[in-house]
Amino acid sequence: MQPVPSIKSRPVYEDIGIDPAVQKHLFIAQTGSFDKLAKLYQACPSDKSCWIVGDDTQESLPDNSRFVSQDGIDTVFGEQFADLPISSHIYVAGQNESFLWDIHNLATRAGLASEQVKMFEPVTNQRRLFCTHCYTLTEGVTHSPYECPGCGRLLLVRDHFSRIHAAYVGVIINAEDPNDIPETEELS
Amino acid sequence: MSAAMKVHVSAIRKVAPTIKEFILTPADGEFFPFSPGSHIVVEMQTDSKTIRNAYSLLSDPMDNRQYRIAVRLQPESRGGSEFMHHEVHEGDELTITPPNNLFSPDWRAKKHVFFAGGVGITPFMSYIPEMLRRGADFELHYMYRSTQTGAYVEALRDLIGERLHTYDSITSSRAEIADIMAHCPQGTHLYICGPESLIDTVRYRGQQTGWPASHIHYEAFAAPKPGKPFVAELKKSGKTIYVPEDQSLLEALEANEVEIPNLCRGGVCGQCRSPVLDGDIEHRDEFLSEKEKSDNRCIMPCVSRAKSSRLHLDI
Numbered sequence: 001m002q003p004v005p006s007i008k009s010r011p012v013y014e015d016i017g018i019d020p021a022v023q024k025h026l027f028i029a030q031t032g033s034f035d036k037l038a039k040l041y042q043a044c045p046s047d048k049s050c051w052i053v054g055d056d057t058q059e060s061l062p063d064n065s066r067f068v069s070q071d072g073i074d075t076v077f078g079e080q081f082a083d084l085p086i087s088s089h090i091y092v093a094g095q096n097e098s099f100l101w102d103i104h105n106l107a108t109r110a111g112l113a114s115e116q117v118k119m120f121e122p123v124t125n126q127r128r129l130f131c132t133h134c135y136t137l138t139e140g141v142t143h144s145p146y147e148c149p150g151c152g153r154l155l156l157v158r159d160h161f162s163r164i165h166a167a168y169v170g171v172i173i174n175a176e177d178p179n180d181i182p183e184t185e186e187l188s
Numbered sequence: 189m190s191a192a193m194k195v196h197v198s199a200i201r202k203v204a205p206t207i208k209e210f211i212l213t214p215a216d217g218e219f220f221p222f223s224p225g226s227h228i229v230v231e232m233q234t235d236s237k238t239i240r241n242a243y244s245l246l247s248d249p250m251d252n253r254q255y256r257i258a259v260r261l262q263p264e265s266r267g268g269s270e271f272m273h274h275e276v277h278e279g280d281e282l283t284i285t286p287p288n289n290l291f292s293p294d295w296r297a298k299k300h301v302f303f304a305g306g307v308g309i310t311p312f313m314s315y316i317p318e319m320l321r322r323g324a325d326f327e328l329h330y331m332y333r334s335t336q337t338g339a340y341v342e343a344l345r346d347l348i349g350e351r352l353h354t355y356d357s358i359t360s361s362r363a364e365i366a367d368i369m370a371h372c373p374q375g376t377h378l379y380i381c382g383p384e385s386l387i388d389t390v391r392y393r394g395q396q397t398g399w400p401a402s403h404i405h406y407e408a409f410a411a412p413k414p415g416k417p418f419v420a421e422l423k424k425s426g427k428t429i430y431v432p433e434d435q436s437l438l439e440a441l442e443a444n445e446v447e448i449p450n451l452c453r454g455g456v457c458g459q460c461r462s463p464v465l466d467g468d469i470e471h472r473d474e475f476l477s478e479k480e481k482s483d484n485r486c487i488m489p490c491v492s493r494a495k496s497s498r499l500h501l502d503i
Contacts, residue, residue: 022398082298086372087398111298111375113400 002121003188007159011101013121016091018044023087025049026080028103029094031057036093036120051077053099074106081110088112093120098128098139101166125187129157130167137167143184145173154178157187192231195255197280203258203339204332207307208273209246212255215281219252224315225407226287228255229453232271237435237443241268242453244381244407245287246313250321255287258339260307266414266434290452291381291407293319298375300326301368303390305382306337311407312381313340316348329363331355331382366393380406408454408474412436415470418494422446423465423502437489437499446503448489455491462487467499 024047027037031054050065053073068076092103100119107117129141136150144157155170174180194215203209222245232239243257259272291311293300302312309330319326332338334356344352355363380387387406394404420429431440438460441448450460455473464487471481473488
């Protein structure tokens with residue numbers, strides 16, 4: 001279930017359908033999250049293709065799925081997106097929210113409109129954390145406060161989401177007194 | 189009217205059978221450069237009323253010596269263009285607003301495609317010098333009727349050569365809009381300025397073919413259309429104002445010293461939104477959502493009017 005955002009910048013993932021007017025549909029899933037878009041993929045009658053980021057560890061993948069390593073997405077999708085016809089939609093499912101927005105940002109850099117990138121609610125609640133003090137990005141953060149591996153500061157993980165960094169913003173939680181260590185809370 | 193500026197009309201020339209160009213120079217001080225797609229609002233004092241019309245600036249945005257506008261004569265209107273054509277002479281002084289922009293190019297676009305209909309060429313005249321400076325990829329599709337419009341064709345041909353595609357409805361075939369849209373590469377943004385029929389055609393085609401709506405930009409001719417006369421009652425100021433058929437509600441309010449913040453005077457920017465207590469609204473704007481329109485609780489007085497004979501406003 002999606003948490004109700006208390007901060008405007010936190011993304012909300014809407015229900016997704018297929019627009020029959022759209023010419024080309026590209027489905028992209030991180031390993032382990034194809035199930036999220038399987039139904040829509042099966043229901044899509046028009047020109048479509050399926051890309052998996054990671055390895056083939058699932059049984060239910062459609063024929064002709066293509067695989068891309070996480071390290072290769074900038075090159076592979078960067079070119080792929082720029083060659084799409086203007087009437088295209090991209091559907092993205094991921095374990096992590098940061099993955100969805102990395103794909104979104106690749107697509108918009110290639111010229112697509114934001115509304116052409118359809119994102120499914122992420123499978124886990126793992127966040128990418130952006131330290132506002134040393135700019136370190138940390139993947140897989142699930143609790144707050146979190147010690148920044150870049151500068152060692154204890155960060156409050158805020159709900160404020162940066163689409164450019166595909167990350168949540170972290171700010172020092174005990175700036176006045178470094179001995180004040182608040183209790184750890186799970187993030188939703 | 190925000191921060192009015194005085195300007196001199198330093199030259200007037202006919203640039204098409206029904207279009208006159210006006211070169212405006214500063215009465216004092218100097219002009220600022222503006223952003224491509226900007227417009228100014230020109231104030232026109234007729235014997236009976238004040239008309240304020242928005243006109244796109246068509247000069248080079250970096251040229252701060254002059255602002256140029258082109259006005260098409262529209263006999264079936266509220267009289268602004270007739271005033272500009274018949275009452276304004278070289279050497280006259282006019283009052284304008286500083287430039288505002290509601291039709292700026294999206295510089296993230298990989299390619300820009302312009303559809304201009306008739307006098308709708310004007311905003312693109314200010315786009316092109318900036319596009320050339322930036323080395324942007326663009327093409328212009330210019331539709332006109334040479335017995336009426338078609339200004340600047342020769343100048344444009346010299347400036348941009350093959351990137352200009354002209355369609356004179358008197359002598360040549362019509363633009364294949366669907367075909368042009370179908371062949372746009374990924375990352376193209378479309379810009380339309382012209383009559384509503386042209387804007388509707390492009391937007392409808394976009395919906396039919398899955399074009400990203402946020403990459404289709406348009407600007408209609410801003411002047412409000414005339415309608416039935418009605419009476420506006422104002423709760424806060426206690427005034428009762430008669431709005432004649434050829435005056436907009438905003439103009440009638442201004443004539444009665446009720447100042448409303450406004451920018452575009454064409455129903456797109458949202459600045460003049462005003463609350464309505466009672467009466468049926470005839471919405472003519474592009475700003476309010478369908479729900480807001482059906483709620484009947486607010487009006488954009490720059491273009492919208494009353495269906496009923498009275499409108500009660502909470503201003």
